[in-house]
Amino acid sequence: MKPVTITDLPMTQDELVAVAHGTPLVLGESAKARIAASRALLNEAMSSGDAIYGLSTRVGHGKDTRVPREELEQMQQFLVATHGGAFGPLLDRTVVRAAMAVRVCGIARGGSGASPDAAGTLLAMLNAGVHPVVHSRGSVGAADISPMAGIAQVAVGTGTAEFQGEVLPGAEALHRAGIQPLRLQGRDGLALISANGVSIGHGALVLARAARTALAADQAVVLSIEAIRGNPSGFSAPAAAAKPYPGQVAAAAHLHELLEGSQLLTRDGPRSLQDALSFRVVPQVHGAFREFLTTAGRAVHTELNSASDNPLIDVESSSVLSTGNFHPIVLAIAFDALRVALVHVGQLSERRMSHLWNAIMAARKSGPPPGNRGPDAAPGMQLRYAGSACYTELRLLAAPATLDSTVLDVGVEDHATGAMLSVRTTEQALGLLEDLLAIEVLLAADLSRVSPQGTPGAGASAVLGLTAEAATGAKSAADVHRNLRERFPGN
Template structure:
């Protein structure tokens, strides 16, 4: 359990902090100024109601029912029914860290002061995060035009319905509230819409995906450098002046990082039989990986806007004493960035697949076919290419943009969508597949190094190779490859970078 407490202001939540709240159970605290904005928006809600102004989600229905009146004596019942009727998600269920990320992002969105929910709603999100109450939430159902199909699970837990985890133990929500010393909330005007109408799920998945992608790239880079040593490859593509002349930031950073890892490697010296140039999958690694790094930087910029801005409709404007219908629930600005990164990761998938095929080919390595230690009796990596092929095919499918795939819904009043959660989930699926593919690449890389009688390795690859060989030994005879793949995958996922 983390001792860290993150101050939420509605203005400066970072992707890194989302990860700390999700995975390290960092606590949260609401700033005084942010809570004052929440109170001002709530006050405006009641003032507009007194003036007889039609307020979407307060005294009117939502969606196609926006023309239906909701009367004051029905606020609690209506808002509870809104939560129940919008609880339409399907499995699989979100993990506890994922739901914590969702709650942190939605809580920070409340603090922008444009929602109008009651302060007790805001306080309950804070308490859920700090007391370890995590609603059971489905992962699918949102079309990414506010995640109304899934976020309602948080509201149901707040009113004592549905299921939740308390200190990671699953139980009825009412029981979880009791254990935390809380009572089921009474719902007021606009509370149901405020809970449901946000892109917090999609944004949470994207924030976690960004961090997963960045860590993966660092781990993959070590595997690539070891594979280059297994190939007896060429260092020219990492030349600082060459990459500076090109001008792309990610490419230069990637090349520099690889060169540091390979400092002291035998590749720095001439070697008999070394090719003049490597296949493009090796030669262009820094450029391809660098392009993903550049895309990630753009995604981070767009996503951190989402984390610290309102996505409410209507948008309460207390300083102007009014509310206004808004398009602020449209997340396409960062969804397109997610899809761009996914396409980039798809290119990395192709590159890694080709690297695996080249390192098993004696025409490039001058080693035995499929890196067998004994041709004619040990098959070695002769069939593992099939797994690589199917994982790459999956990645091509997941990299396909999904923001264009939607129906016209709610009586054609809701006729655009972004599929934000699906786009982010697909990105994360690609990353997980890439870990498996990179695991297979590592198996090949270490085997090739061994077949070269373990020449002098780089400053960053020697320790990496040694740690790996404590988990998966040299392939001296055929054995269960699935077990080796999984052991390598677990090693990579746990390797500190």
């Protein structure tokens, strides 16, 4: 497997996602040089006797208290040992790997002053498969200090890690992998924990999933509009060009592509002149989802490739600067906004279900019910009420995660972004949206069986094939839904 190399070029989200899923990560020579230069400048500043936050001073409200030189290493160890107070469900291994890769990338930008050994230990852990066991609740979004401390604890030979399928004390996991525990030097401890590795890394993974869900939402719409013989004129290129948001243009193009070969694209194909808004405004709403995917993606890319440390070791100006770059507010707000756009996609899906339901009821008045009367019969109809409940739960997740920060540490830390919560909530919302879309697909498939509407396009035919596969061997509507979710939307 070809490794991802950190160079002078920005690391891409695709590269980060690849590392999260197991691709090795290495440092190029230019990245090693930046780390060394940053470290040299920090040592020079330290020798001058100047106060340096988190190195020659304490942290937080202790920022004006000097630390004796003989206690510097002990303080770094203390920071790592005492800031790991996260709890709750464990982060997925891919998220932990992404967080580790983000921190290596940040150190490689040359602003942290961390030692080469600090980056090297994280790299060795990543490439050997030593994965810290990290809890998910502990960050207020002003650096993911507690979860990142959980990673740092393993690096220094404490904490808990998973290695080759076994959960072990951190020291034992490092020993089995042939990795020496990191001896913290300078400000290594603070550099390892005061970073937004989880928010950024998890954000990249969530965006990759959201991009697939955006495509799947279009597939669900196409099957539904085919089932009711709706009017796809609003999906046309001229309609998109008349209001050229890039996201709307992309959504309309994908919808039109999925309809290729459909009877609906013929002159006499559509049954109606104009459909309900839940069909007609799909390019606009799905386009908005894509627009905020782009916004969130830009925020993740910027955070990933920034020097977000405090203090910032700026080699070009030979200065050590106090900054607030650890505050990922753009990323946090972007995921809040993305979640609102996502919920609108779910709202259209739930509204379309009502039209599908009404069409099924009308069709069944004039014909016999489907032949299969078992517990797996007409799974979409069985799950219609569950779909409504799913949307209600989804809508609750639209509330912002960025506005409820508390005041911490004797009033010094009086603002936070909620970034990690915003990203995690967006992932939860994506799961609910995918559940909802699967139910819409099953309901549209039910209608297609009760009342066939002519030749479907390539997109609808493909999705109908997935529903048939999902029904094979199923014993209940829940089984069909679960089987479909494994195939759709491509997770």
